[in-house]
Amino acid sequence: AQSVTQLGSHVSVSEGALVLLRCNYSSSVPPYLFWYVQYPNQGLQLLLKYTSAATLVKGINGFEAEFKKSETSFHLTKPSAHMSDAAEYFCAVSGTGPARQLTFGSGTQLTVLP
Amino acid sequence: ETGVTQSPTHLIKTRGQQVTLRCSSQSGHNTVSWYQQALGQGPQFIFQYYREEENGRGNFPPRFSGLQFPNYSSELNVNALELDDSALYLCASSTRLAGVGDTQYFGPGTRLTVL
Numbered sequence: 001a002q003s004v005t006q007l008g009s010h011v012s013v014s015e016g017a018l019v020l021l022r023c024n025y026s027s028s029v030p031p032y033l034f035w036y037v038q039y040p041n042q043g044l045q046l047l048l049k050y051t052s053a054a055t056l057v058k059g060i061n062g063f064e065a066e067f068k069k070s071e072t073s074f075h076l077t078k079p080s081a082h083m084s085d086a087a088e089y090f091c092a093v094s095g096t097g098p099a100r101q102l103t104f105g106s107g108t109q110l111t112v113l114p
Numbered sequence: 115e116t117g118v119t120q121s122p123t124h125l126i127k128t129r130g131q132q133v134t135l136r137c138s139s140q141s142g143h144n145t146v147s148w149y150q151q152a153l154g155q156g157p158q159f160i161f162q163y164y165r166e167e168e169n170g171r172g173n174f175p176p177r178f179s180g181l182q183f184p185n186y187s188s189e190l191n192v193n194a195l196e197l198d199d200s201a202l203y204l205c206a207s208s209t210r211l212a213g214v215g216d217t218q219y220f221g222p223g224t225r226l227t228v229l
C-alpha cells in the first residue's frame with residue numbers, strides 16, 4: 001500500500017529564508033505525488049503534482065518539488081518565504097485501486113517569522 | 115467556472131443523531147470523493163462516487179454512506195453519530211483520466227461537532 005511520511009510536524013523560518021518541507025513516500029509502483037496547502041478553517045488547495053513527466057515540478061506561489069526515486073523523496077521548497085505562506089502543508093500519494101484515493105501525510109505546520 | 119462547494123459550513127449534533135452533508139462538484143467533474151480530517155491530522159479517505167456508484171471505500175463503518183446524483187453532486191450521510199465523528203469533512207471532485215494521477219480539487223469543508 002502507498003504511504004507518505006512528513007518529517008517535522010512544525011517548521012519555522014524567517015521571512016525571506018528558504019522553505020524546505022520534507023516528504024518521503026512508500027510505493028510498490030511509480031507514484032503520483034501531490035502537495036496541498038491548507039489555510040486556517042479552509043479546505044485544501046493544490047500546490048503541485050508529480051506524474052512522472054518531469055522530476056522537478058513547479059507549482060503555484062513560487063513552490064516547487066523534486067522527485068528523487070533513489071531517496072523515495074518529494075520535498076517541497078520555496079526560495080524565499082513570505083508571511084502569507086504560513087499554513088499547514090500536506091504531502092499525498094495517489095492509490096492504485098479503482099478510486100485512486102489520496103493517502104495523506106500527517107502535515108507540517110509552517111510558521112513564518114518576521 | 116464554479117469550484118467545489120459544500121454545505122453546511124458548520125453543524126452541531128448530539129450523539130446518536132444522523133447527519134447529511136452536501137457537496138457540489140466542480141463544473142465538468144464526474145467523480146466525488148469524501149475525506150474526514152480529525153483535528154491535527156491529515157485527511158482520511160471515506161469513499162468515492164463515480165457515475166452514481168460507490169467506486170471505492172476506506173476503513174469506515176457502514177453507518178457512513180453516500181449518494182451521487184445525475185448532476186454529479188453528492189451527499190455524505192452518517193448515522194448513529196459518535197463523539198469521534200467530530201471532524202472536518204472534505205469533499206473533492208475530479209475527472210477520471212486513464213493512466214494519469216487524478217487531480218482532486220477540494221471544497222472548503224463542513225465542520226461537524228458531535229456533543
